[in-house]
Amino acid sequence: xxxIITQGVEYQQLLDDLRALIRHEMSLAxxxxxxxxxxxxxxxxxxxxxxxxxxxxxxxxxxxxxxxxLVYQKIGARVYIKRSDVLAAGTQHQRTTKxxxxxxx
Numbered sequence: 001x002x003x004i005i006t007q008g009v010e011y012q013q014l015l016d017d018l019r020a021l022i023r024h025e026m027s028l029a030x031x032x033x034x035x036x037x038x039x040x041x042x043x044x045x046x047x048x049x050x051x052x053x054x055x056x057x058x059x060x061x062x063x064x065x066x067x068x069x070l071v072y073q074k075i076g077a078r079v080y081i082k083r084s085d086v087l088a089a090g091t092q093h094q095r096t097t098k099x100x101x102x103x104x105x
Contacts, residue, residue, distance in 0.1 A: 043083045044080035047079055047081070070089050
């Protein structure tokens with residue numbers, strides 16, 4: 001173990017040096033972004049994110065879950081859906097367009 005001599009170093013300088021050292025060590029300890037991210041298809045989305053991706057309301061996503069059209073995972077009290085499952089559901093269930101209302105004159 002190395003000996004650290006702090007004689008002649010002011011308190012504030014010692015704190016600044018320690019903070020810089022800790023930041024450096026923490027940056028080395030972080031996994032790289034490529035290693036820590038899941039593949040995009042396995043990314044877990046919240047119900048709200050899934051609704052935005054499908055361009056539907058949150059209630060529709062809950063209905064898809066209830067009918068078994070979307071497979072979901074519970075982690076604690078929260079519900080998540082894989083991005084790939086959301087995209088697959090989006091291609092299987094296209095939104096229907098309502099005919100325009102015609103007003104009589």
